[in-house]
Amino acid sequence: MSVAHIRESWDVIVVGGGITGAGVLSESVRMGLRALLLEKNDFAWGTSSRSSKLVHGGLRYLKEGRLHLTYESVCHRQRLLEEAPGLVEPIGFLMPVYRDRGPGRWSLAAGLTMYDLMAGRRAHRYYDAGGFAEMVPRLKTEHLAGGFRFMDAQVDDARLVQRLINEAGEKGGTALNYTEVTRVCRDAGGKVKGVSARGNETGDEKMLSAPVVINATGSWAETLHASPKKGLHLRPLRGSHLMLPAWRLPVHQALTLVHPDDERPLFIIPWEGALMLGTTDIDHKGDLSEEVVMDLREADYMIQCLRTYFPGEDLGLKDCIASYAGIRPVLSRGKKPPSEESREHVVWKENGLVTVTGGKLTTFRVLAADALRAASEWLPEGVSVKTDEPAFTPAPDMPKQRRGLGRSTWRRLCGRYGQAAPDMIAQADARDLVFIPGTFTLWAELPMLAQKEQIRHLSDLLMRRMRLGILAPAGGREHLDRIQALCRPVLDWDDARWQAERRMYTEHWQYAHAVPGANG
Ligand SMILES: Cc1cc2nc3c(=O)[nH]c(=O)nc-3n(C[C@H](O)[C@H](O)[C@H](O)COP(=O)(O)OP(=O)(O)OC[C@H]3O[C@@H](n4cnc5c(N)ncnc54)[C@H](O)[C@@H]3O)c2cc1C
Known part of the structure; x- marks a missing residue:
């Protein structure tokens, strides 16, 4: 169209x-x-498509006294968890407390209690140093007093x-x-x-x-x-993320770490079979009509934080598989440090x-x-906003014939494709009902996405409809032959077009998603 x-x-x-x-x-x-x-x-x-992929109240906003923003966000997090299961999912969050740096136990406890009150249920707990270290093996234990666990949610943005x-x-x-x-x-x-x-x-x-x-x-x-x-204008603030393979660190729940240099919180978050490390918050000086890319300074800043908290792991940019950067649409009078806007x-x-x-x-x-x-x-007379209705069409029930797929995979498919999920799976070749390595995406999803979701370029498919571009090393280059074979029947592209699309995708990935300072 x-x-x-x-x-x-x-x-x-x-x-x-x-x-x-x-x-x-x-x-x-x-x-x-x-x-x-x-x-x-x-x-x-x-x-x-470039956020930290959290559906969250934002503890940070609470600390800044933005009670209304936090409350609104907590309410919408709850609704999204109920209305879009499989797409918006709960995730445990861990926050260590160290004796030699903030934030301290009691200020965090106060914030988390308020967070729970807003959500209407108690969802946080304090662990002593031994209990906390068990949840994050290999985390720095020197000066570790303990830490909190609480609940938030995540999404594929x-x-x-x-x-x-x-x-x-x-x-x-x-x-x-x-x-x-x-x-x-x-x-x-x-x-x-x-x-x-x-x-x-x-x-x-x-x-x-x-x-x-x-x-x-x-x-x-x-x-x-x-x-x-x-005097009030959009201030383009760049936030960047690095992706690591899940096996590189034993982090199974999201972890908040306070950067040793500037005390900003950084997250390391398990997401779609990989680990996401972010984010930065700096003024973006580049042209907004061009692709946003993270720079080496940001990459080093984030890796330095990881190295501080996982001192025995010899972590470096060489361990990362991809990067991405986005711009926050933040309204500003231009006077505050970025993270306080x-x-x-x-x-x-x-x-x-x-x-x-x-x-x-x-x-x-x-x-x-x-x-x-x-x-x-x-607008025409008599129409009104219906925010009390669910945002999404309810997903279908779990089918009886699951074609060998586990419950969590079905839940994920229904969360992404709603009512379209059962037909997609019913029509798939059994050989394609397995995950693309390094992701939770089935090969069988590709032809449906290519056919139904206005794919104009290969990067639309691999960067946004599914996320191979940030989940697999080198943007999943090694899978391009199979992707082409699967999508060829539904995309009206001849050999020359496929070749051009593959070249453009690879070049784009190298420019925008390779890890700065590492050989992508
Ligand atoms: C690093 C980072 C992490 C974040 N993490 C989170 C998080 O974890 N949780 C959370 O809730 N929020 C998070 N956010 C905030 C959230 O991602 C943004 O607020 C949100 O994505 C903004 O969405 P948008 O639709 O307003 O803008 P965009 O997603 O930027 O969409 C605007 C669109 O307009 C298009 N456009 C521009 N001009 C034209 C034109 N003339 N004609 C047609 N189209 C046009 C652009 O191409 C673009 O696609 C994060 C933001 C950043 C940068």
């Missing part, structure tokens, strides 16, 4: 296909609106976006990737009447009309809508243009609802 083939007139046009735009599309469809989402790159290409887009599509919404909004169009009185959109692959340009345009372009929001608040979202509205930016993955429904409420004066 391309912009040339879609209708011209809509109730609402959403610009940006990250979590914020996908959330607005999903809520708009639930309200019965004719809704269109346009994304200039691939869905979740921006920050929404790009799949969260994609599930919202897929289900909105099933209910009548439309989403196009590689389609850029080049201009917001207005009538003689300055009222928004639609957008001019260009298919970045096809070159088609078309005027699309709608009484309201919702700008959900994250860090790019000010290119379509200048900040109405004097607020993560709250803003909504601006002006004559039919509504901008929603900032915030977090976790609270996407809050952002969507606030944006649509702000847009209500331009």
Whole structure:
């Protein structure tokens, strides 16, 4: 589908296909609106595939006194755990307490008690040094006083976006990737009447009309809508992650470590069969229209933290398999250190243009609802936001015929593909019902993703629809022949196109996801 083939007139046009735009599309469809989402790159290409993948209240925000943000996030974490099992899953979090550095036991206990109160149940526990060290063997025990365990949740961020887009599509919404909004169009009185959109692959340009345009372009929001608040602007803050193979460290629950240099918390998180180490928080000086890449300084900073806490492990950049970086859409007056900037979202509205930016993955429904409420004066009469309804179509029951797949694999498939999961597995060749090495993705998922999820480039498939690009060494280069064989029947690409796609993917991976300072 391309912009040339879609209708011209809509109730609402959403610009940006990250979590914020996908959330607005999903809520708009639930309200019965004719809704269109346009994304200039691939869905979740921006920050929404480059996060720490936590669905969390954010203990840090509590420490900063942002009680409302934490409470809102905790409530939405609970809802997402209930509404999207298999996609949003609980994860245990460990926080060691050392006698020679903060934070101390009692301040953490106070924060965690508050966190539990917000969630309505006690989910944290203190362990003495011996008990804590048993949960994280090989962790530095010198000065270790003990540590806490509490519960949070994690997600595949790009799949969260994609599930919202897929289900909105099933209910009548439309989403196009590689389609850029080049201009917001207005009538003689300055009222928004639609957008001019260009298919970045096809070159088609078309005027699309709608009484309201919702700008959900994250860090790019000010290119379509200048900040109405004097001195308040988007401050592009870069956060980067390194990926390690799971076998490299005995970390089976997320672990928070306080960096020895600046006392910032860093996470090491088991995710999809690998370990994710992050994140940094620095001003991004690069051009926002270009791919964001981590630098060697960030990589060294993170590895230094690991080496401090796992002194016997001889860890280095050589142990990492991939890297990725993203930009936080943070509103700032430019005076604070990056990590002290607020993560709250803003909504601006002006004559039919509504901008929603900032915030977090976790609270996407809050952002969507606030944006649509702000847009209500331009929406058809009688429609209202339905935030009490579940965000997702309930997943199917566990089938009786499981084709040899375990319960956790089924749960994962249903969480990612909802009602489409059983058919996909029923049609799969038995030889493809095994995991791609280093991941929890089945080979059988690839053809379905390639066929149904607007794959325009190999990188869409390998970086976002599934995450081989950050989970396997060298972006999974060794699997490209089998991937090509599996997807060839459903992607209309000839040999020359396959060759070009493989080359582009490999070059892109080397540029953006190889580990700085290691031989990718
Ligand atoms: C390092 C890091 C870690 C994070 N960790 C977490 C976490 O663990 N949990 C959490 O809840 N949050 C986390 N966040 C925050 C969260 O990831 C972001 O708040 C969220 O992804 C922002 O989503 P978005 O849709 O607003 O922006 P984006 O995902 O950036 O989407 C904006 C989209 O708009 C598109 N676009 C731009 N201009 C146009 C145009 N003219 N036409 C069409 N499309 C356009 C872009 O291509 C892009 O895809 C993290 C952020 C970072 C950087």
